Amino acid sequence: LAKTTQPPSMEAYEGQEVNVSCSHTNIATSEYIYWYRQVPHQGPQFIIQGYKDYVVNEVASLFISADRKLSTLSLPWVSLRDAAVYYCIVTDRVDRGSALGRLHFGAGTQLIVIP
Amino acid sequence: EAAVTQSPRNKVAVTGGKVTLSCNQTNNHNNMYWYRQDTGHGLRLIHYSYGAGSTEKGDIPDGYKASRPSQENFSLILELATPSQTSVYFCASGDPTGGAPEQYFGPGTRLTVL
Numbered sequence: 001l002a003k004t005t006q007p008p009s010m011e012a013y014e015g016q017e018v019n020v021s022c023s024h025t026n027i028a029t030s031e032y033i034y035w036y037r038q039v040p041h042q043g044p045q046f047i048i049q050g051y052k053d054y055v056v057n058e059v060a061s062l063f064i065s066a067d068r069k070l071s072t073l074s075l076p077w078v079s080l081r082d083a084a085v086y087y088c089i090v091t092d093r094v095d096r097g098s099a100l101g102r103l104h105f106g107a108g109t110q111l112i113v114i115p
Numbered sequence: 116e117a118a119v120t121q122s123p124r125n126k127v128a129v130t131g132g133k134v135t136l137s138c139n140q141t142n143n144h145n146n147m148y149w150y151r152q153d154t155g156h157g158l159r160l161i162h163y164s165y166g167a168g169s170t171e172k173g174d175i176p177d178g179y180k181a182s183r184p185s186q187e188n189f190s191l192i193l194e195l196a197t198p199s200q201t202s203v204y205f206c207a208s209g210d211p212t213g214g215a216p217e218q219y220f221g222p223g224t225r226l227t228v229l
Contacts (some may be wrong), residue, residue, distance in 0.1 A: 034217065042222060042223070043207070043221055043223055044205075044218075044220050045220070046218070049217065087157060102160060102163070102173075103148075103218060104174075105150075105157030105158040105159070107155070107156060
């Protein structure tokens with residue numbers, strides 16, 4: 001599974017758009033990119049996933065570079081509720097026995113939202 | 116909305132004692148997972164299951180056992196608890212064979228071993 005690298009922390013003011021980057025230079029052709037977030041005292045929550053180009057849902061958008069080595073999670077108009085640790089995870093969607101569905105969490109990016 | 120519940124939410128145990136953490140999911144997902152999270156770190160996979168009757172070792176299985184008696188229930192068992200197992204434990208369910216490997220997590224169990 002490809003290793004990911006994220007900034008350890010970021011700060012943003014309420015109402016700003018926030019872009020959280022993730023580097024996955026060794027991503028394999030069968031691997032997808034997932035983003036989760038975790039607020040204090042709760043389990044991680046799935047945000048968005050993608051393979052290439054641009055993906056958007058009601059919560060966030062995800063841009064993936066053409067070579068798939070970099071992805072950027074974009075959160076529009078952040079509020080205090082968006083203060084959380086954001087995890088970028090690369091995992092295989094192909095059935096490879098025990099690898100299927102396993103998520104490897106790194107340290108993530110702590111997003112601090114300033115009122 | 117996916118629903119994963121864990122019990123107990125908080126547990127204090129003594130060294131050498133047996134601890135059982137329970138997880139229930141109402142999503143009818145085939146896969147279930149147990150993770151632990153230590154302060155300032157991401158989650159680490161302990162055990163997982165592909166369905167009732169199956170358990171598989173994750174990345175850090177030593178000192179833990181798992182049991183999946185039914186589709187809905189997945190337990191994590193610490194036969195001889197040690198202080199190093201003090202942590203927050205999260206259970207999750209998912210259905211990757213359906214093409215959507217996102218996992219749904221429970222609220223966590225905070226375990227303190229004295």
